[in-house]
Amino acid sequence: xxxxxxxxxxxxxxxxxxxxxxxxxxxxxxxxxxxxxxxxxxxxxxxxxxxxxxxxxxxxxxxxxxxxxxxxxxxxxxxxxxxxxxxxxxxxxxxxxxxxxxxxxxxxxxxxxxxxxxxxxxxxxxxxxxxxxxxxxxxxxxxxxxxxxxxxxxxxxxxxxxxxxxxxxxxxxxxxxxxxxxxxxxxxxxxxxxxxxxxxxxxxxxxxxxxxxxxxxxxxxxxxxxxxxxxxxxxxxxxxxxxxxxxxxxxxxxxxxxxxxxxxxxxxxxxxxxxxxxxxxxxxxxxxxxxxxxxxxxxxxxxxxxxxxxxxxxxxxxxxxxxxxxxxxxxxxxxxxxxxxxxxxxxxxxxxxxxxxxxxxxxxxxxxxxxxxxxxxxxxxxxxxxxxxxxxxxxxxxxxxxxxxxxxxxxxxxxxxxxxxxxxxxxxxxxxxxxxxxxxxxxxxxxxxxxxxxxxxxxxxx
Numbered sequence: 001x002x003x004x005x006x007x008x009x010x011x012x013x014x015x016x017x018x019x020x021x022x023x024x025x026x027x028x029x030x031x032x033x034x035x036x037x038x039x040x041x042x043x044x045x046x047x048x049x050x051x052x053x054x055x056x057x058x059x060x061x062x063x064x065x066x067x068x069x070x071x072x073x074x075x076x077x078x079x080x081x082x083x084x085x086x087x088x089x090x091x092x093x094x095x096x097x098x099x100x101x102x103x104x105x106x107x108x109x110x111x112x113x114x115x116x117x118x119x120x121x122x123x124x125x126x127x128x129x130x131x132x133x134x135x136x137x138x139x140x141x142x143x144x145x146x147x148x149x150x151x152x153x154x155x156x157x158x159x160x161x162x163x164x165x166x167x168x169x170x171x172x173x174x175x176x177x178x179x180x181x182x183x184x185x186x187x188x189x190x191x192x193x194x195x196x197x198x199x200x201x202x203x204x205x206x207x208x209x210x211x212x213x214x215x216x217x218x219x220x221x222x223x224x225x226x227x228x229x230x231x232x233x234x235x236x237x238x239x240x241x242x243x244x245x246x247x248x249x250x251x252x253x254x255x256x257x258x259x260x261x262x263x264x265x266x267x268x269x270x271x272x273x274x275x276x277x278x279x280x281x282x283x284x285x286x287x288x289x290x291x292x293x294x295x296x297x298x299x300x301x302x303x304x305x306x307x308x309x310x311x312x313x314x315x316x317x318x319x320x321x322x323x324x325x326x327x328x329x330x331x332x333x334x335x336x337x338x339x340x341x342x343x344x345x346x347x348x349x350x351x352x353x354x355x356x357x358x359x360x361x362x363x364x365x366x367x368x369x370x371x372x373x374x375x376x377x378x379x380x381x382x383x384x385x386x387x388x389x390x391x392x393x394x395x396x397x398x399x400x401x402x403x404x405x406x407x408x409x410x411x412x413x414x415x416x417x418x419x420x421x422x423x424x425x426x427x428x429x430x431x432x433x434x435x436x437x438x439x440x441x442x443x444x445x446x447x448x449x450x451x452x453x454x455x456x457x458x459x460x461x462x
Contacts, residue, residue, distance in 0.1 A: 045082025159318030
């Protein structure tokens with residue numbers, strides 16, 4: 001059944017509400033109204049000319065980009081003045097809104113540029129074997145903030161749902177106690193703000209801003225390793241909040257004990273509460289994730305079940321890649337004006353598809369330490385014996401560090417096991433190698449080489 005103009009606009013606005021800052025949405029999009037839907041063009045009314053022109057230039061293209069997912073087909077958006085709405089003077093757009101009445105506790109303290117996404121809730125989080133422990137811990141922390149699992153430390157590869165769970169905790173706590181003060185910040189932002197505070201001699205204000213919150217959410221805490229000053233400040237912030245019984249949630253790409261350069265006192269504190277990992281989803285979990293996304297975006301009739309099964313079998317590395325593949329497939333189908341089929345999915349996602357076993361954890365049966373060492377040695381034109389030797393010459397050091405990194409990433413071996421495979425090196429040497437590869441990844445040429453090598457290794461036969 002065809003959607004009405006209002007239904008089309010509502011679906012696009014639902015997406016925008018979760019993506020745009022709340023004040024931006026409230027000021028520019030909330031006052032709009034769907035007027036007319038003709039073919040693939042929707043006309044949207046605004047209360048005045050300035051709002052119509054602003055939305056046309058700033059938001060029309062963005063909103064149109066949501067259409068393949070929200071509607072299943074592309075759409076053009078045209079803004080015009082709605083004569084029935086006309087009445088709000090244009091000048092009120094430039095008048096600051098009156099401050100809301102507040103008590104000593106401001107309702108929500110957002111001190112980073114990152115906003116909470118409306119889609120990142122427990123309801124929208126698909127639980128499977130790979131994340132059930134982390135999900136249970138997150139729900140427990142949300143139910144009794146500051147009392148159980150404090151701090152909660154979530155770790156895993158990028159794109160597996162750590163940030164989703166973190167924000168779900170915030171949504172759950174704020175739904176019960178909206179007066180609580182929230183801080184959601186990336187570690188890099190924390191560091192930048194500290195540097196600015198030191199330069200401008202406003203460290204006292206900086207500390208108040210972070211140490212007087214009820215819920216502290218810190219993303220990518222592994223970046224704390226960069227400076228001693230940042231670690232010192234974070235240490236005292238952590239202690240202040242912990243002793244006051246405030247909930248702390250942290251995410252990282254690795255467990256606390258394996259974050260290179262992190263002070264021992266911070267490692268121990270991060271382990272005080274609950275440390276939970278999130279692994280790549282298995283086949284059944286991937287199918288459930290795709291089905292859930294189709295349901296959330298009203299795509300049940302657009303994406304057949306056999307296409308979902310096909311994508312789940314061939315794209316496995318992260319939830320983010322799974323969801324991105326759906327968006328890409330829908331956009332491709334819209335451009336080709338073809339229905340979504342397996343053949344179309346194979347064509348649209350040809351550079352992403354991988355021939356894999358039913359369970360991504362079976363990848364370890366197709367790879368081994370010797371095969372990774374041999375492939376890395378070939379790429380750099382050295383020998384495996386050279387990688388395992390005691391030599392520290394540069395032409396051996398970089399491929400040795402790369403091989404250690406890939407073994408850790410693809411096989412998930414412990415640091416001691418990796419060190420043993422390279423001539424009996426200790427775990428601190430392996431940690432240094434992992435850290436060095438992260439630094440080398442800033443070089444485009446090196447990143448290209450390791451990306452190609454990684455993909456070649458993933459395609460190895462059993």
